[in-house]
Amino acid sequence: MNAFPTSLDVLPSPESPPGEIADFVVGAAVNAPSVLNTQPWWYYGVEHEIGLHADTEHKLAVADPDGREMLISCGAALFTARVALRRLGIVPVVRVLPEPDLPALVAKISWTDTAPPTDHEINLFASISRRRTHRGGFDSEVLPAEIVKSARDEARLEHATLRFLGDEAERAALAAVVEAGDFALRHDSARAREQSGWSAAPGSERRDGVPATAYSARSDRFEPMFPSREYARGRGWGLPPAGEAHRLRAPGAVAILTTGSDQPEDWISAGQALQRVLLYLTCCGLSAALHTQPLEFPELRDFTRTQFCDGTYPQMILRFGATSAVEVSVRRPVKDVLL
Numbered sequence: 001m002n003a004f005p006t007s008l009d010v011l012p013s014p015e016s017p018p019g020e021i022a023d024f025v026v027g028a029a030v031n032a033p034s035v036l037n038t039q040p041w042w043y044y045g046v047e048h049e050i051g052l053h054a055d056t057e058h059k060l061a062v063a064d065p066d067g068r069e070m071l072i073s074c075g076a077a078l079f080t081a082r083v084a085l086r087r088l089g090i091v092p093v094v095r096v097l098p099e100p101d102l103p104a105l106v107a108k109i110s111w112t113d114t115a116p117p118t119d120h121e122i123n124l125f126a127s128i129s130r131r132r133t134h135r136g137g138f139d140s141e142v143l144p145a146e147i148v149k150s151a152r153d154e155a156r157l158e159h160a161t162l163r164f165l166g167d168e169a170e171r172a173a174l175a176a177v178v179e180a181g182d183f184a185l186r187h188d189s190a191r192a193r194e195q196s197g198w199s200a201a202p203g204s205e206r207r208d209g210v211p212a213t214a215y216s217a218r219s220d221r222f223e224p225m226f227p228s229r230e231y232a233r234g235r236g237w238g239l240p241p242a243g244e245a246h247r248l249r250a251p252g253a254v255a256i257l258t259t260g261s262d263q264p265e266d267w268i269s270a271g272q273a274l275q276r277v278l279l280y281l282t283c284c285g286l287s288a289a290l291h292t293q294p295l296e297f298p299e300l301r302d303f304t305r306t307q308f309c310d311g312t313y314p315q316m317i318l319r320f321g322a323t324s325a326v327e328v329s330v331r332r333p334v335k336d337v338l339l
Contacts, residue, residue, distance in 0.1 A: 008024070008027065008028055008084075008125075008128065008129055011024070011087065011088060012024050012088060013088070014088055014089050014090050014114045018045060018046075018047050018048055019045060021045075021085075021088065021090070022043070022045030022050050022338060023045075023334055023338065024084060024088070025050060025081050025084045025085055025109075026043050026045075026050070026081070026334050026337065026338045027084075027334050028080055028081065028083070028084035028125070028128050029041075029043070029052075029077045029078075029080040029081040029084065030077070030331045030332060030334065030337060031080065031128050031129060031131070031331060032073070032076040032077040032079070032080045032275055033073070033076050033131075033133055033274070033275065033278065033290065034073035034076065034077075035060065035063075035064065035069040035070070035072070035073055035292060036060065036195065036198040036209065036210060036229075037198065037208055037209055037210050037214075037329060037330070038058040038059070038060065038070075038073065038198060038208060038209070039055075039058060039073075039208050039331065039332055039337070040054055040055045040056070040058035040059055040070045040073050040074065041053065041054060041055050041058075041073070041074050041077050041106075041337060042055050042337045042338070042339065043337055043338045043339065044338070044339045045338060045339075048110055048111050048112065049108055049109065049110045050081065050108075050109045050110075051105060051107070051108050051109075052074060052077060052078055052081065052105075052106045052107045052108075052109070053104050053105055053106060054067065054070055054071060054074050054104045054106050055337075056070070056104060058070070058208070060194055061194070062190045062191050062194045063185075063191055063194060063195070063296045064296065067264075067267075068267050068315075069267075069292060069296070071106065071264055071267035071268050071271065072267050072268075072270050072271040072274065072315060072316065073271060074106045074107075074268060074271060075106075075267065075268035075269060075270060075271020075272045075273075075274070075275070076271040076272065076274055076275035076278075077271075077275075078094070078096075078106065078107050078109075078268065078271065078272055079158070079271070079272035079273075079275040079276055080128060080275055080279075081109060082094065082109070082272075083121060083124050083125050083128065083279070084125060084128070085109070085111060086117045086118075086121045086125070087117055087121065087122060087125035088117075089114050089115060089116055089117055090111045090113075090114055091111060091112075091113040091114060091115050092109050092110070092111055093109070093110045093111060093112075094107055094108070094109050095107060095108045095110075096265055096268055097264060097265055097268070103264070106268060107268070123283045124276070124279045124280065124283065126283075127279040127280075127282035127283050128279065130282050131278055131279060131282045132287060132326075132327045132329070133214070133287075133288065133289070133290055133327070133329070134287040134288060134289045134323055134325060134327065135214070135215045135216065135228040135229075135289060135327070136215075136216055136219065136220040136228065136289070136323070136325060137220035137221075137222040137249055137250055137251060137252070137321075137323075138250050138251070138252035138287070138289075138319065138320075138321025138322060138323050139250065139321060139322045139323060139324075140249060140250040141321070141322060142253075143252070143253040143286075143320060143321065147281075147284055147286070148164055148253065150280065151255075151277050151280060151281065151320070152164070154273070154276045154277050154280045155257060155273040155276065155277050157273075157276065158269050158270075158272040158273035158276055159259070159260075159266075159269045159273070160257055160258065160259050160269055160270050160272075160273035160274075160315070161257070161258045161259070161260075161312060162255050162256075162257055162273070162277060162318075163255055163256045163257075163258060163308070163309065164253060164254070164255045165254045165255065165256070165308070170308070171224055171251065171254045172223075172224040173307070173308075174224075174254060174256075174304070174308060174317065175224035175225055175226050175251070175254075176224075177294045177300060177303065177304055178226050178227060178291050178293060178294055178317060179225065179226075179227055180294060180300060181291075181293035181294025181295070181296065181297055181300050182227045182229065182230075182293045182294075184293075184297055184300070185229070185293050185296070186230060191296075195229060195230075195231075196233055197209075198210060199231040199232070199233065199237075200212065200330075201235075201237065202237055206330065207330050207331060207332045207333065207336070208330065208331075208332055209330075210231050210329075211328070211329065211330050212231075212232070212237040212238050212239075213239065213327065213328040213329070214231075214327045214328060214329045215228065215231050215232070215238045215239065215327065216238050216239050216240075216325070217232065217236055217237060217238030217239060217240060218238070220249070221249070222249050222250050222251050223251070224251060225251075226251055226254075226289070226291055226317075226319060227293075228289070229293065239325075239327070250321065251319055251321075252289070252319040252320050252321030253319065253320045253321060254317075254318070254319050255317075255318050255319075255320070256304070256308055256309060256314050256316070256317055256318070257270055257273060257274055257277070257314070257315050257316040257317075257318060258309045258312040258313055258314050258315060259312065259313050259315055260312055260313070261313065262313040266313070266315075267315065270315035270316065274315075274316055274318075277318075281320055285322065286320055286321060286322055287320070287321065287322070287323050287325075288318050288319065288320050289318065289319040290316060290317070290318055291316075291317040291318070291319070292316065292317070294317070295314055295315070295316070295317065301314060304317075
């Protein structure tokens with residue numbers, strides 16, 4: 001299964017026809033992460049403007065009734081589109097939630113000016129097709145302090161805060177919250193059915209959802225344990241486990257991505273910050289695991305906010321580290337999401 005529906009190797013020029021630029025930009029943006037790989041977006045291209053819409057048919061009606069995770073996903077796609085335009089030397093002008101009467105219109109991206117991309121922007125773009133969501137443990141090496149600082153700085157550029165949990169007891173407490181959320185999800189029949197609907201069987205030709213090539217058939221064990229979602233539903237699906245010598249045993253660096261308020265524009269900012277951080281970490285040869293289970297339950301999200309976030313709003317729980325695991329995801333082709 002090819003995870004990348006459009007080649008990002010051939011770059012249009014800033015003077016290329018707008019339709020060609022839109023094809024390229026959307027071909028990059030569809031590689032953004034999304035909750036359960038729902039890919040809740042569609043785009044239009046008109047002259048020198050690309051519009052990003054939330055695809056409410058791909059929203060998790062049970063787990064995400066307010067659309068918070070949907071808009072985080074769209075924010076990640078928006079940032080990816082910005083990076084793609086900058087790689088072409090185009091200066092994007094972004095308006096978030098530009099039409100109050102059209103709440104599903106997440107953003108309009110237009111352009112008139114050009115400027116050469118920076119080395120950092122070129123590196124971020126190169127990471128788009130290499131970024132993967134990891135769903136296990138990591139190698140035991142400690143994350144260098146300079147990477148931690150730079151990751152914080154990247155999130156801050158998008159008006160979000162990346163809070164690293166350095167205390168072992170605090171990490172263990174957050175792991176327990178994630179475990180509580182995962183337990184609650186597994187024992188809520190409506191949520192479990194909804195998640196199962198986005199878990200494809202091996203060999204499926206679906207281009208959305210979580211394929212069996214994107215997670216291990218057997219969960220890694222590490223302490224403190226941050227459980228992954230149960231995609232296989234006990235059927236043994238997934239990648240075969242690595243040899244014992246290569247088993248991953250560490251949770252990695254643990255962080256929470258937060259925003260100062262909790263409105264739709266904050267969720268979009270959180271998504272942009274998330275993808276900026278993920279692409280930066282990919283530049284550094286690192287991967288990330290994302291945990292949303294407890295943040296889908298109001299009581300657990302509120303507990304996380306008060307106990308770990310100093311009253312700011314948690315939007316995503318992340319773990320970072322190095323891994324040799326190679327997961328393969330799927331994406332809808334550009335022709336299915338670009339009008």
